[in-house]
Amino acid sequence: MDPTMAHETMAHATGALTQAPGRAPLRVALLGCGVVGSAVATRLVEHAYDLAARVGAPLELVGIAVRRPQRPRPDVPVDPALFTADAEELVTRADIVIEVIGGIDPARGLILRAMEHGASVVSANKALLAEDGPTLYAAADAADVDLYYEAAVAGAIPILRPIRESLAGDDVRKVLGIVNGTTNFVLDKMDTSGAGFAETVEQAQALGYAEADPTADVEGFDAAAKAAILASLAFHTRVSSADVHREGITEVTAGDIQAAKEMDCVVKLLAICERVTSADGSDAVSVRVHPAMIPRSHPLASVRDAFNAVFVEATAAGPLMFYGRGAGGDPTASAVLGDVVAVARHKVAGGRGPGESAYADLPAVDMGQALTRYHISLDVADRPGVLAQVATAFAEQGVSIETVRQQVAPGAGERAKLIVVTHRASDAALSATVDALAGLDSVDDVASVMRVEGD
Amino acid sequence: MDPTMAHETMAHATGALTQAPGRAPLRVALLGCGVVGSAVATRLVEHAYDLAARVGAPLELVGIAVRRPQRPRPDVPVDPALFTADAEELVTRADIVIEVIGGIDPARGLILRAMEHGASVVSANKALLAEDGPTLYAAADAADVDLYYEAAVAGAIPILRPIRESLAGDDVRKVLGIVNGTTNFVLDKMDTSGAGFAETVEQAQALGYAEADPTADVEGFDAAAKAAILASLAFHTRVSSADVHREGITEVTAGDIQAAKEMDCVVKLLAICERVTSADGSDAVSVRVHPAMIPRSHPLASVRDAFNAVFVEATAAGPLMFYGRGAGGDPTASAVLGDVVAVARHKVAGGRGPGESAYADLPAVDMGQALTRYHISLDVADRPGVLAQVATAFAEQGVSIETVRQQVAPGAGERAKLIVVTHRASDAALSATVDALAGLDSVDDVASVMRVEGD
Missing domain, CATH: 3.30.360.10 (Dihydrodipicolinate Reductase; domain 2)
Known part of the structure; x- marks a missing residue:
């Protein structure tokens, strides 16, 4: 279908993804070649023409770091010589490093080393970003490179x-x-x-x-x-x-x-x-x-x-x-490659794109202070005064009830079900209310407690 | 709620939206002050601190071009002296021009003039971009400025x-x-x-x-x-x-x-x-x-x-x-201001962001060549041979039928309803089929013809 395919396939054999405007190629290193990595490598190769046109320069895949470089990978259409076990060395000779290894180490060290050597980094590593993002953001600032990570959250979805x-x-x-x-x-x-x-x-x-x-x-x-x-x-x-x-x-x-x-x-x-x-x-x-x-x-x-x-x-x-x-090789590769094109464009144009910012520096409240709504289902005795007792337990914690519904199942004898939905209240007060309800003699069982969102 | 509010409100009176990092302000001109324009102006003023922090420089609203600058606009919290009828002059003294007038002229001339004077442009003008986008893209390239228009499609939705x-x-x-x-x-x-x-x-x-x-x-x-x-x-x-x-x-x-x-x-x-x-x-x-x-x-x-x-x-x-x-003052303002922050960041960093590209240069096929599916509802005579006649009309146009369903309404006598859903075929063939069906003596009426999408 694509008239340039034959030419591209030839180019792949050397790892040089040409087919593009006159600018010198940007060197791309890939860390990891699992489900996501192989999808990324395949798209880098098979869509070289489009990627180069969109970036304004060809992307040249200069190496793929894996644990076992000798292992045959027939599904990944690149020169086998591109596979290397020496990730530490590979990241020093790239303009853009794609990290899809996951986990904290050695990913963190490799990303930091890549940045020190001037590479922009695209990562799908949610665990690392969530655990130690600030170290990475600071390193990106110090090296004046981009750090993008769209693929870390919700896979293919641009969010x-x-x-x-x-x-x-x-x-x-x-x-x-x-x-x-x-x-x-x-x-x-x-x-x-x-x-x-x-x-x-x-x-x-x-x-x-x-x-x-x-x-x-x-x-x-x-x-x-x-x-x-x-x-x-x-x-x-x-x-x-x-x-x-x-x-x-x-x-x-x-x-x-x-x-x-x-x-x-x-x-x-x-x-x-x-x-x-x-x-x-x-x-x-x-x-x-x-x-x-x-x-x-x-x-x-x-x-x-x-x-x-x-x-x-x-x-x-x-x-x-x-x-x-939210997951899968190709969907995640879509997000990774969107970021690769972005950081590559910045390399071509000079400068960096917008990164994270922390100027607002807001404190995080603990869960007890969060305002939530609860749905609580109680198995209770079906006799006068029970509802008043239950309602009092809520009132004592300052929790306001939005709706309460009583269900008497046929043949339930003297038992009934009370379903309470609260207004927003502190999670601590709601949690204390549930504890108090469990201790009431008219309450047989707190059958279900679930927070309610999305009103 | 916001401790900086009092200070900001003072700043508003002069139109200088300070509260920000050390860099010199970027001058923002607004063309149009209808539902969208007034929402944009209000957010520029009331969120000056956040916008400056996100851009890395304050945004200074230097003027709002309207037809009647004397008209009182109590809902727009800016110095009335900022309103001007002279849009031609206003666009020459801005780093960023926001166009929310709509329509082809004078919007086009003002955008081109703004770019010639070095301003990046944010527009919500779908009609102009769809009619004469290439003129604007070329002008943005020639002037080395940004032209962004997220608000032109689907309002607040980032698309x-x-x-x-x-x-x-x-x-x-x-x-x-x-x-x-x-x-x-x-x-x-x-x-x-x-x-x-x-x-x-x-x-x-x-x-x-x-x-x-x-x-x-x-x-x-x-x-x-x-x-x-x-x-x-x-x-x-x-x-x-x-x-x-x-x-x-x-x-x-x-x-x-x-x-x-x-x-x-x-x-x-x-x-x-x-x-x-x-x-x-x-x-x-x-x-x-x-x-x-x-x-x-x-x-x-x-x-x-x-x-x-x-x-x-x-x-x-x-x-x-x-x-x-997809519409409304505030939702559209959200999209406009996202673009304002983007082009302002580029002004601060130097350079431009990614714009449109036309490298693929694909031809547009006309509707007759488009492959679509049809749902066709026919009122027909309820007698042997009708379905064969109808099926032949489809076959003669090379249209393949996916499902056909016959409904006989109680009391309908010798009439029935045939509901046909086709496979994908050229719109021209489908259209010719509908014409042929209308001419069959066994077909009383082509009651409904609708394309089908989303399978």
Whole structure:
């Protein structure tokens, strides 16, 4: 189809991706050649003509650092001589370094070394950016190079650039993200099948949507790293993984999902970044990951399977949503290569693009201070005075009730179900209320407690 | 709430938006002060501290060009002395010119003059960019300044920057956009109420969702301009309004909406930009605006009221969707100010940001060559041989049928309804088929013809 294909294929054999304007090639080094790395290498080679035209200079792949350079990789259409085990050396001879190894070390050291040698860096490494971003940002500033990482959050979905650039004249109030495909797949399947958590995770593992050890996903570590990155950019404030309150989905039961259905809601694991007013009246941020009920009418509710979506509320723009594939080789490569083109353009034009900024420097409130809403389902005795006792427990913590609904199941005898949805209150007060409810003699069981978002 | 507010308000009185890093202010001129212009001016003033911190220099509003500078504008918190009728003079003393007048002239002349005097330009003017973009792009190149126009398409939704930058390492295959709020409001209301077009437009006018003269919206002119801009960026090719096939929604009947419902579809006015293979086998683009049925399960189907959304299909990224408010003062101001921050950053750093590119230079195919699918509803005689006659009419045009369904209404006597959905075929062949069907003696009426998208 492409008349230049034959010529390009010849060029590939040497690793020189020519086909482009007169400028000298920019040297690109790739660290890692797993699912994402091989998709990146393949696109670099097969789309060399378009990339060069868009950058204004050819991109020349000068090496791919892998642990076992001798291993045959027939799917990656490059000269096998480009593979090297010496990443330390490779990063010193590149204009642009793409890091898709993941993890903290050796990725961090290699990125820092690449920058010291003048390379701009494109990384997909959420864990590293969320744990130690400031070290990397400072190194990028010191070396006057770019550090871009669109692929670190929500895969193919353009979300970091829109927040950093498109919304730079606006004020982000809140970000609600479905940023982990595994947990969305599990919760979606629990919603449609009525099955429990353990059973659904096994199904997800069988289908390749969950790892053999699903801890990083189901315990919310992955989403928490992404929340930290989103909050940092949205609020011009440094937020690390350690600042993020994190609850996973392992405690979500079929009963919780059913309770959500009865409220015309779905349960999603949300990465929530919110601009708030702290107890002393000053501006602050709340960054948290936890399962929450959201109404089925909310745009995030229709995000099915392993898709990701990020809902952003900004003062002037109002509600925005960004939707797409959150993982996978090709989708992640799309985000990586968008960043590669951006940093390459800056290399051609001279100068750097807009990076992160931390001027607002807002404190992060702890979870107890965050204002949330709770949905609480109680099994209670069906006798006069119970509702008053329950209502008093809320009032004593200063928690205002939005709705309360009593269900008496046929044949339930003297038992009933009370479903309470609260107004926004501090998470600490809500948590204390739940403890108090559990201690009431009229309450048999606190059957389900779930936060509510997206009103 | 903001401790700097008092100080800022003082600064406003002089028009000097200080509160910022040491660099000399960038001079900003605003052309137009209607709904969007006044929202832009207000945010420039009230968010001066944040804007300066994000840009790295203060933004100083040096003038607002309006037709009647003496008219009191109590809602715009600036020194009344900043209003001027002399736009020609104003654009010569600015580093950044924001054009929110709209229309072709005098906007074009003012933008060209601003660029000649070294200003970067931010515009929300879809009509001008779609009609005569290349003149403006060339002028921006010649003057070495930026020309950004995120607000021209889909209001607050970041869509042009993601296509231009985030997807620069990918290949956009197709864009399907709901980019006109008025028509989406009308079609959505027709869907929920069952009412006809004329009645629903009156309702939209009463609610302020449609203009007194709704022609630009309901005839698809507005969407066609946006389609031209989207296609230009998505395909690195110059597409003007004149290249866009345009059909509005004035012919959409309550019967069409009902037919869509029976297919579990909704009718939307879509701006469609598609990379296609032309008759001679070469790459080309098809750019068109028309109503189409899309399945209710498609992400665009749930875009309600006057909201906008743009669905993008890219080779590596897969499906993406961008959703938000497509119009209104504040949402449009959000997009304008995102661009203002971007061009201001470039002024501070030196150089320009990435602009449009036209290297691919693909031809636009005419509508007859576009591959589409049709849904056709026919009132026919209920007798043997009719289906064969109808099927022959399709076959003679080389159109392949995907499904055909016969409905016999109770009491319909010897009449029946045939509902045919085709596979993709050239629009010319489909159109000729409809003509042939209308001429068959067994066909009483071609009750509804609608294209189908979003499979």
